[in-house]
Amino acid sequence: MNILEECSGAKRIGISGHVRPDGDAVGACLSLYLYLKKCLPGDPYIGVYLEEPAPQFNAIKGFDRIITDFPEEDPFDVYIVVDCSKDRTGDAEKYFDKAKKTINIDHHITNTGSAMINVMEPQSGSVCEVIYDLFDKDKIDADIAKALYIGIIHDTGVFQYSNTRPSTLTKAAHLISYGFDFPKIIEETFYQKTYVQSQITGRALVESIRFMNGKCAVSVIDRKTMDFYDADNKDLEGIINHLRRIKGVECAIFMYETGPLEYKVSLRTTEKVDATKVVTNFGGGGHARAAGCTMHGTFHDNVNNLSKYIAAQLGEE
Ligand code: AMP
Ligand code: MN
Ligand code: MN
Numbered sequence: 001m002n003i004l005e006e007c008s009g010a011k012r013i014g015i016s017g018h019v020r021p022d023g024d025a026v027g028a029c030l031s032l033y034l035y036l037k038k039c040l041p042g043d044p045y046i047g048v049y050l051e052e053p054a055p056q057f058n059a060i061k062g063f064d065r066i067i068t069d070f071p072e073e074d075p076f077d078v079y080i081v082v083d084c085s086k087d088r089t090g091d092a093e094k095y096f097d098k099a100k101k102t103i104n105i106d107h108h109i110t111n112t113g114s115a116m117i118n119v120m121e122p123q124s125g126s127v128c129e130v131i132y133d134l135f136d137k138d139k140i141d142a143d144i145a146k147a148l149y150i151g152i153i154h155d156t157g158v159f160q161y162s163n164t165r166p167s168t169l170t171k172a173a174h175l176i177s178y179g180f181d182f183p184k185i186i187e188e189t190f191y192q193k194t195y196v197q198s199q200i201t202g203r204a205l206v207e208s209i210r211f212m213n214g215k216c217a218v219s220v221i222d223r224k225t226m227d228f229y230d231a232d233n234k235d236l237e238g239i240i241n242h243l244r245r246i247k248g249v250e251c252a253i254f255m256y257e258t259g260p261l262e263y264k265v266s267l268r269t270t271e272k273v274d275a276t277k278v279v280t281n282f283g284g285g286g287h288a289r290a291a292g293c294t295m296h297g298t299f300h301d302n303v304n305n306l307s308k309y310i311a312a313q314l315g316e317e
Contacts, residue, residue, distance in 0.1 A: 001119055003032075003134045004039055006103060010077035013046045014099065016092035018084035020233055020264075023154025023189060024126045026053045028082040028105070030062040031131055031147035039139050047073070049092045054234040056189045060150060061143040075099060082106065083127040085114040105130055110276055110285030122287075125163035126155035132171050145178035150189055157241070158186055162271075162289060197235045200225070204239045204254070210246070212307070212316045215272075217243045218253040220263070220299045226256070233264070244268040251275075251310050255302065258294065263302055266292045278309040 007013055015032050017025030029048045036046055052068045070091035079099035081089055083106060086096045096102055096115075104115035107130055109122040121130045128151025135144070152172055156164045159172070176182050193201070200221065208219035221236060229235070236256050243252035250272040255263040265282075267275040268290050275291035282305070284293020295302040310316075 001103070001117055001134065003036070003103075004136075006101070006117065007036060007040055007044075007078050010040075010101075011042075011044050012074065012076045012078075013040075013044055014073070014076040014079045014092070014095050015046065015048045015082070016079075016089040016096070017050055017082050018088040019051050019090040021050050021053045022083075022237075023057065024128055024151040025083040026050065026057045026060060026063075026066075027147045027149075027151025027154070028127045028131055029066075030060045031128065031135075031144050031151070032080060032082065033062050033065070034141075034144045034147060035135055035139065038141070038144075039136075044077075049089075049095065051090060054237065056192070057150070059185060059189055060147045062147075070094070077101065078103065080105065081115065082131070084108065085111045087114065105134070108285055109287055110280060110291075123165070125161070125165060125168050126152045128152050128155070129168060129171055132175075137174075140175075140178070142178040142180050145175040146180040146185065149175045149180070149182065150185060153186055153190055158190060163287065193238060194235070196229050196231055197238070200229045200231050200235055201239050201242060203229075204236075205242055208243060208246075210249070211303075212311060212314065214248040215250045215314055215316065216253065216307070216310060217246050217249045217251075218255075218303055219243060220254075221256040222299075223257045233258075240266045240268050250314060251278075253303070253306060255295070255299065261296055261298065263295050263299065264292065265295050265302065265306070266290075267306075273310055273313045277313065278306055281309055282306075 015029050017029045048066045076099040078101045079096045080103045102115035103117045105119045107124040107127045128148045204219040210217050240254040250270045252268045255265045269275045274288050279291045279293040282293040
């Protein structure tokens, strides 16, 4: 697909990523925004509609242009959804549904394509790598490079996870040649945590429970605890990574309460458990090693329900 050709002549273009946007979703939306703004003639309207991202992503140019409420809009000529299918864009789905042309660019294995034009690359570690391939390299600049780089480091855990491929590093190598301060970007957008984020992480780890002979670890943060720390979902981002690192754990589960008897669930696994085979039973999706879903019921019921599908893969009772 040639993204500039697909957008040529369009007067109104919209871009969205998934709800609770992560670094890959924000980097993908803003890199596309910056690239299309720079390359399309005639200065078309380009809107990025996303739930409010975590504040550290203001390192990316265009962050302050993100529209976080979803007002009524005239139909878009082209609507582009990245890092998810249209049904995970929250209130932006209405723009997509009314758009004249729709494009979906993603790397989730569970996304089978939800647009008129679909670019699905499940073997890609991040959607920013897929978008990199769509860009004319002569037209990338330091701001676009930084946006793509942030997406790549977030979804690959700074090139640690098994979704990192040789081509991931080749692309990242080219991107850092634009000369932005990448050590600062890695530290400030990926590793650095506020005091409250660190405290609530500590709380989640102290209260974590291991089961299935230590092969699973689970922790939950309820509404009351979030209120106590004045924390929101963006403050809980790194907790699952700590649970995943516990020695012997093949499947880490983290959930937080999003409403009465409603939890957002995250799974991280070793090669012994395919996380998508667990969460797709509950309407979720993602990748083999990292996936998520929303579950209804008590914390204990949810753990029990997940356990059935995890135990089946681990060969546990
Ligand atoms: P999370 O645990 O929310 O960080 O998500 C892990 C991976 O699974 C990310 O790539 C998410 O985009 C994806 N994911 C999480 N929840 C869902 C869902 N309900 N449907 C599809 N993909 C999801
Ligand atoms: Mn994402
Ligand atoms: Mn992604």
